[in-house]
Amino acid sequence: MLSVLILNGPNLNLLGTRQPEIYGHTTLADVEAMCAAHGQAKGFEVTCAQSNHEGALVDAIHAAKGTHDGIVLNAGAYTHSSIALHDAIAGTELPVVELHLSNIHAREAFRHHSFIAPVAVGMICGFGAAGYTLALDALLGHLEDTS
Ligand code: DQA
DSSP states (O other): OOEEEEEEOTTGGGTTTSSHHHHOSOOHHHHHHHHHHHHHHHTOEEEEEEOSOHHHHHHHHHHHBTTBSEEEEEOGGGGGTOHHHHHHHHHHTOOEEEEESSOGGGSOGGGSOOSSGGGSSEEEESSTTHHHHHHHHHHHHHHHHHO
16 A cells, blocks of 8 residues: 655644634644545555654655655745755655645745755645645655556
8 A cells, every 4th residue: 555644844733823814724633634534535544744843854754765655745934945855855765745735936935946846746836725635646646657
């Protein structure tokens, strides 16, 4: 059975109460339950993790190698700053789908650049919490195409 890691970065533990006009009212627990249900319905394993710490996210990407077949990654603000996350993805060569709840290209200029994008299979952004299941389907399709 294919196994996917949903990895959320800084401040995403505040989902539901953090700037709901941008990120919506869905909590991280809701998102994780939605992803688990999606995995069950479609027959793949889903594991969820979140950290506010860059190094812990690097560790989680390293640990995913050999444990999971791919990652859906919302790196939060580290998207726009972290060469370490870029290198971790490049180093493990795991397929990563980059995910953002908001449309980062319709927001401040500093959100337009992603260090994740060059090492991601693709990116889904702007569809709120529904983006997580879209990203899961995109990753599953990629894994099936490449296996
Ligand atoms: C985000 C977009 C980032 O720019 C921001 O720093 C976040 C959330 C999103 O999901 O829309 O923390 O990744």
